Amino acid sequence: MFALARFSIAVAPWVGGGLLTVAILSAVTSLVVTVLVGQVVGAAPDFVAGGPDAPSLIAFSLMVGALVLMFTVDGVLTVVSNMATTRLTYDSDLVINRAISATMTASSRIGHLESPAVSDESRRARGIGNRAIWVGLVSLADLVRSRLMAIGSAVLVGVLFSWPIAVLLLATSGLVEWWSARMSAVEGVSWRSGTKSGREADYAYELGMETAAKELRVFGFGPWLMDRYVRDWRAGMVPLWRVRRVAALRTMAVYAAHLAALAIAVWVLVRDVNTGALGLTAVATSLAALLRLAMSANGVAAASVERAMSPLQALRSLPETALAARESGHGNDTPQVSGAKSFFVDPPRPLSGPPEVRFEGVWFRYPGSDVDVLRGLDLRMGAGEAIGLVGLNGAGKSTLVHLLAGAYRPSAGRIVVDGVDLADLDDQELAAWQRRLAPVTQDFLRLPLTAAENVTLAEPVNQERLATVAATAGVDAAVGNLPRGWDTILDRSVSNSGELSGGQWQRLALTRALYAVEGGAGLLVLDEPAAALDVRSEAELVDRYLRLATGVTSLLISHRFSVVRNADRICVLEHGVIAEQGSHDELLKMDGRYARMFELQAARYVDGGADA
Numbered sequence: 001m002f003a004l005a006r007f008s009i010a011v012a013p014w015v016g017g018g019l020l021t022v023a024i025l026s027a028v029t030s031l032v033v034t035v036l037v038g039q040v041v042g043a044a045p046d047f048v049a050g051g052p053d054a055p056s057l058i059a060f061s062l063m064v065g066a067l068v069l070m071f072t073v074d075g076v077l078t079v080v081s082n083m084a085t086t087r088l089t090y091d092s093d094l095v096i097n098r099a100i101s102a103t104m105t106a107s108s109r110i111g112h113l114e115s116p117a118v119s120d121e122s123r124r125a126r127g128i129g130n131r132a133i134w135v136g137l138v139s140l141a142d143l144v145r146s147r148l149m150a151i152g153s154a155v156l157v158g159v160l161f162s163w164p165i166a167v168l169l170l171a172t173s174g175l176v177e178w179w180s181a182r183m184s185a186v187e188g189v190s191w192r193s194g195t196k197s198g199r200e201a202d203y204a205y206e207l208g209m210e211t212a213a214k215e216l217r218v219f220g221f222g223p224w225l226m227d228r229y230v231r232d233w234r235a236g237m238v239p240l241w242r243v244r245r246v247a248a249l250r251t252m253a254v255y256a257a258h259l260a261a262l263a264i265a266v267w268v269l270v271r272d273v274n275t276g277a278l279g280l281t282a283v284a285t286s287l288a289a290l291l292r293l294a295m296s297a298n299g300v301a302a303a304s305v306e307r308a309m310s311p312l313q314a315l316r317s318l319p320e321t322a323l324a325a326r327e328s329g330h331g332n333d334t335p336q337v338s339g340a341k342s343f344f345v346d347p348p349r350p351l352s353g354p355p356e357v358r359f360e361g362v363w364f365r366y367p368g369s370d371v372d373v374l375r376g377l378d379l380r381m382g383a384g385e386a387i388g389l390v391g392l393n394g395a396g397k398s399t400l401v402h403l404l405a406g407a408y409r410p411s412a413g414r415i416v417v418d419g420v421d422l423a424d425l426d427d428q429e430l431a432a433w434q435r436r437l438a439p440v441t442q443d444f445l446r447l448p449l450t451a452a453e454n455v456t457l458a459e460p461v462n463q464e465r466l467a468t469v470a471a472t473a474g475v476d477a478a479v480g481n482l483p484r485g486w487d488t489i490l491d492r493s494v495s496n497s498g499e500l501s502g503g504q505w506q507r508l509a510l511t512r513a514l515y516a517v518e519g520g521a522g523l524l525v526l527d528e529p530a531a532a533l534d535v536r537s538e539a540e541l542v543d544r545y546l547r548l549a550t551g552v553t554s555l556l557i558s559h560r561f562s563v564v565r566n567a568d569r570i571c572v573l574e575h576g577v578i579a580e581q582g583s584h585d586e587l588l589k590m591d592g593r594y595a596r597m598f599e600l601q602a603a604r605y606v607d608g609g610a611d612a
């Protein structure tokens, strides 16, 4: 409860603090109402009989008026409390989402984005079902109020009626709350173990509703995916339901004990009334206090507050889990700035312009994997040089690009850019390095934004530059046919939007890279840049591209030899090292792996077996 109260004050000091103050005031008002009910009931017979000791009309009216006023104040406080709670839950949503996204974007390295532990923890922090921080926030004020009311009512019962009864009811009331919170915590353990299935269910849902919604329906896979979603969802929930079934009987026993205590209390009260041991005022006050004490066993609020604890804990530990995921297998993620040259402090070359990149004895394995993808790879990319990279599926070509971008650290060895080891860069410097890359990757971005934003991303739109590079990439006509040209949102779910074909999307991705090059990016990375085009179009496009991108260092990856053959130097990646390198002609003369792969592919085209 205290942790959640601290969180609510941290989220919105005025609203959170105000809410707790209102809860305290409301508890006090309720107790005053209890006392006033006793006073009014106690004074009523004398007032009606009108004896010499009877209260005057004014005194009695003031008493009743105070009771009505307090009752009204209590009602107003409830309304205020509800309004503040709603505000607090909205504010907390913002704080939680910002904290999660700050963690996820805290580093330009990406190991944490692939960690199941981080993914589970961030889902838990955002809340799943009724296990969310807002659920606790909604009940927090209620719990504070009922606990204060329980203590105040117990004092009234003790002073006016019986201390043993007060202690008994307070104890069973506490038992109800403790048991409800405990059950909620036990459920939380099953809930945590169910998040893997929950994540898979979410994934199936997202796939069916967003990522692959069209394809899955066109090919009739919708029902299969829905079955999968239901299966994974159930798998996540079954342990929870089992815990609930086991706990149900005990929960009923705990509530029965509390009711039995109330029954005993009322029986003792009736007995005392019968023996004349209690006056009317004491009886009326004690009865009202007894009922309030019994009702303040707020198991529902205690369970709700407990439900917020796991998400709160997840939110707190997320940064550490993400850091551990980034570090795993890649040494310490803390920037080792001392002694390292910095692009900002002492740049060895200008920030723009073509960089020189050297892979020096680079070993790499993915976090959680026991297979080395790169095994002591050496590769030099001279400033302004166009390097072609070929290799079989899974050879590690895309991995090399990830390392080049500094998204992962090598397990051993160094990647040196213009004399600076990428591992020595802090996050800000790494982000600056990544801005010097103009990449087109196999699974390029298709953002549901305008066509222009898909090209310029965070940069301001320069219409002239946009038109030039779009013409080069051959996408200008396709964009011209969109309902609002460059301002068309490329998402069919939005009205007046447009859609591009696979090949047009790919040309748009090329436009994006070229736009970045024109804007000063010095390293062009084309990883299967135009696989959706036919062989001739792709080769022509890439050649045109490389001609325009003179003055930049380029890395060109493709399975199609027609695409890479014009690179200054072609490298063959095999078994985690560069097995051969040279120009196209040199490699053919070498009659090694490259020559064999090239002849195999050429023979297929001659036979008409491919899309040439």
Ligand SMILES: Nc1ncnc2c1ncn2[C@@H]1O[C@H](COP(=O)(O)OP(=O)(O)OP(=O)(O)O)[C@@H](O)[C@H]1O
Residues within 6 Å of the ligand: 114, 366, 367, 369, 373, 391, 392, 393, 394, 395, 396, 397, 398, 399, 400
């Ligand atoms: N995120 C990842 N986690 C673990 N292993 C990975 C990950 N990404 C790739 N791998 C593995 O690393 C190896 C190299 O993959 P990579 O994608 O770099 O190959 P590639 O040469 O680009 O292949 P292709 O020509 O098929 O695109 C493969 O064995 C792949 O299974």
